[in-house]
Amino acid sequence: MKPVLVTVQSIQRDEDGQELKLELVSAGKYYCKQNVQYIVYEESEITGMAGVTTIIKLLPDSAVLLRRGTVRQRQVFRKGSSFKATYKMPFGEVMIHMKTYEMEIHLVEGIGTVRLGYDVTIEGIGTSYNQLTITVQEDNA
Template identity: 30%
Template sequence: MKETKVIRVIGKQKNVDGEQSEIELTTEGVLYEKNNHIYIVYEETELSGMEGTTTTLKIESNKRVSINRFGTTKNQLIFEEGESYKTVYNTMYGNFPMEVFTNYLSVNLDEQNKGVIEIRYDLNVADSMEPLINKLKIELM
């Protein structure tokens, strides 16, 4: 059964020079369960810089979460604490190889699927020497 949820996404990114940026998005999305996984689907906005993109979070367990984006931006990010995954970030400006290393992952949802998902990860874009340090907090209300 699909249910509508209010989703609040807070993304923070810091580079090696300490420069930090933050994006916060509150939107409506759809949550459903399939094959013992929880899926959360929402549309990105101009605020995130990915307008025209649909984002799907897949909660496979308390230890593995993936984000799939389709539309003007296309990529897949896999988060599993202590693990590194390579992917390609496809945009209208070109394709960029990326590597994601998950430092911390917490999935804390109640029986009504309300709660918080927190992910801390390092992101290397196009084999850069210095990673971008990221914090992602997703609140389901």
């Protein structure tokens, strides 16, 4: 495992065009196992998910985001594909539907960027377009 610094920049645009931008910087870990790359980091109060570990699993044709802790989630991203998932929170579960439009993975030995663009529809709430840029750097601390 290699210690890394993970920067997650998120832009959510709702149906009315309103944008919400968030940025999280967290110490994390990178490793590769059987040609699958993994990025692991802890969420924080900024994201509203303190106590949650996020694992990003990068495969040749898809990315899988796993969250464990007070929030449990599994999202699959594959360009041009739609997926359903359950988002489990302390106060209940929500069904989400996702369609991925953009997916670029540029990591060399754990350093680089992952870019995702996707729609999320949350049952009973609405749809938003999301852009996620994950930058992984060496942690020299």
